[in-house]
Amino acid sequence: MHLPQPGELTATLAEAIRPALTPDCALVGIHTGGVWVMDALAEVLGVDSPRGVLDISFYRDDFSRIGLHPQVKPSRIPFDVEGRKILLVDDVLYTGRTVRAAMNLLFDYGRPAAIRLAVLVDRGGRELPICPDFMGLRLDLGPDRHISLQRDEAGVLSFLVREKV
Amino acid sequence: MNGDLQLNADGSLRHLLTLDGLPARILTQILDTAESFISVAQREVKKVPLLRGKAIFNLFFEPSTRTRTTFEIAAKRLSADVVNLNIASSAQSKGETLLDTVANLSAMQADMFVVRHAASGAPHLIARHVAPHIHVVNAGDGRCAHPTQGLLDMFTIRQHKGSFHNLRVAVVGDLLHSRVARSQIHALTTLGCPEVRVVAPRTLLPRDVDSLGVHVHYRMETGIKDCDVVIMLRLQNERMQGALLPSPQEYFKYWGLTPDKLRLARPDVIVMHPGPMNRGVEIDSGVADGVHSVILNQVTYGIAVRMAVMSLLAGN
Numbered sequence: 001m002h003l004p005q006p007g008e009l010t011a012t013l014a015e016a017i018r019p020a021l022t023p024d025c026a027l028v029g030i031h032t033g034g035v036w037v038m039d040a041l042a043e044v045l046g047v048d049s050p051r052g053v054l055d056i057s058f059y060r061d062d063f064s065r066i067g068l069h070p071q072v073k074p075s076r077i078p079f080d081v082e083g084r085k086i087l088l089v090d091d092v093l094y095t096g097r098t099v100r101a102a103m104n105l106l107f108d109y110g111r112p113a114a115i116r117l118a119v120l121v122d123r124g125g126r127e128l129p130i131c132p133d134f135m136g137l138r139l140d141l142g143p144d145r146h147i148s149l150q151r152d153e154a155g156v157l158s159f160l161v162r163e164k165v
Numbered sequence: 166m167n168g169d170l171q172l173n174a175d176g177s178l179r180h181l182l183t184l185d186g187l188p189a190r191i192l193t194q195i196l197d198t199a200e201s202f203i204s205v206a207q208r209e210v211k212k213v214p215l216l217r218g219k220a221i222f223n224l225f226f227e228p229s230t231r232t233r234t235t236f237e238i239a240a241k242r243l244s245a246d247v248v249n250l251n252i253a254s255s256a257q258s259k260g261e262t263l264l265d266t267v268a269n270l271s272a273m274q275a276d277m278f279v280v281r282h283a284a285s286g287a288p289h290l291i292a293r294h295v296a297p298h299i300h301v302v303n304a305g306d307g308r309c310a311h312p313t314q315g316l317l318d319m320f321t322i323r324q325h326k327g328s329f330h331n332l333r334v335a336v337v338g339d340l341l342h343s344r345v346a347r348s349q350i351h352a353l354t355t356l357g358c359p360e361v362r363v364v365a366p367r368t369l370l371p372r373d374v375d376s377l378g379v380h381v382h383y384r385m386e387t388g389i390k391d392c393d394v395v396i397m398l399r400l401q402n403e404r405m406q407g408a409l410l411p412s413p414q415e416y417f418k419y420w421g422l423t424p425d426k427l428r429l430a431r432p433d434v435i436v437m438h439p440g441p442m443n444r445g446v447e448i449d450s451g452v453a454d455g456v457h458s459v460i461l462n463q464v465t466y467g468i469a470v471r472m473a474v475m476s477l478l479a480g481n
Contacts, residue, residue, distance in 0.1 A: 074203065
């Protein structure tokens with residue numbers, strides 16, 4: 001399957017976001033891929049917006065089935081969420097469960113004025129009523145396939161598509 | 166104590182009974198997870214929904230304020246339902262009656278027991294008899310172990326020193342009656358601390374001290390010299406029988422940590438104490454409230470560490 005490079009998609013996504021990005025808007029990336037995309041977006045857009053990082057492990061809805069994620073990272077929101085416009089960024093949007101968890105987590109920091117969702121790839125397959133405000137690419141990927149974003153030592157992003165085991 | 170009781174077949178943690186025999190990977194996982202819970206405590210809403218619908222019973226057969234309170238706060242911040250039972254210890258409340266208590270609470274759909282007991286091995290006994298879905302956390306048993314205290318001490322050291330690999334750590338005081346010291350020594354050794362010293366008068370050292378893999382010092386001045394971390398232990402007056410010591414004043418003179426003695430340690434030394442402190446006995450107020458003291462940080466970290474332990478157990 002031919003996929004555009006994440007770098008090209010970031011540029012596309014950035015242009016879609018640019019008109020909506022006001023100075024009072026903060027960027028929040030979902031650990032790990034979403035943080036990479038957020039940082040790449042900020043660079044392309046040349047903005048100095050406050051940035052936060054979310055790890056949604058404590059908010060997952062499958063904890064009672066699979067337990068705690070083995071590598072939880074601290075969430076870091078170095079700004080006041082109360083009344084803030086937030087652009088939530090993730091790499092791949094699939095079932096929508098991660099975004100649901102991320103929104104619940106954000107609300108425990110305060111009541112944001114608005115949350116918009118930007119994703120590099122929307123692969124369909126939603127299980128919750130969530131849809132992105134901005135996306136780099138819409139991709140129809142069957143449930144037997146897995147797509148993830150990777151980053152090499154030089155910081156270059158690439159997609160990894162494989163059969164689900 | 167049997168350490169295998171606390172691991173599942175896949176190597177994950179089922180109960181936390183002792184740090185003895187726990188692999189470094191599990192210790193590190195608990196410390197890493199606790200770090201994420203530190204950030205939760207700094208938010209507007211200090212709760213996460215992880216243990217919603219779970220019932221945690223604090224079974225305290227021995228009095229405790231700090232440990233019971235921090236376990237309670239930790240469970241509440243994980244959104245669990247917490248029931249506190251302060252059951253006065255008596256010679257009869259062992260064996261069958263203990264297991265009967267546990268059986269009754271299990272019938273109330275308990276998911277986890279946090280157990281403090283004056284008898285060594287009581288949490289192990291409970292762990293051997295609970296239903297497969299129930300987890301047991303040892304909150305201190307006799308002279309045996311106090312694993313969450315040991316973990317929070319490791320967390321404190323890691324927060325302030327970064328890693329364990331170049332550290333010289335002294336554990337000072339009443340090792341004979343301390344369940345904390347054993348947990349600390351096991352954890353320090355497992356996490357790669359190259360030099361663990363125990364510093365105490367001969368009468369307050371356990372007989373098997375040589376088997377713990379530590380350097381033994383009988384004088385404070387040599388014991389804490391050049392140390393990065395000094396862990397003071399509480400002089401356990403209530404556990405003393407017979408004439409192990411002349412008097413508290415005499416003890417303070419030789420074994421109390423004063424600002425003068427502390428100057429023998431490294432300039433960036435941190436001083437820890439599991440609490441409750443006997444000021445003027447094992448520690449001088451000038452040290453307890455001084456710039457090197459991280460004693461109150463330990464209490465705060467204790468909540469995050471207990472959240473990590475309970476959430477890892479409940480998920481396994």
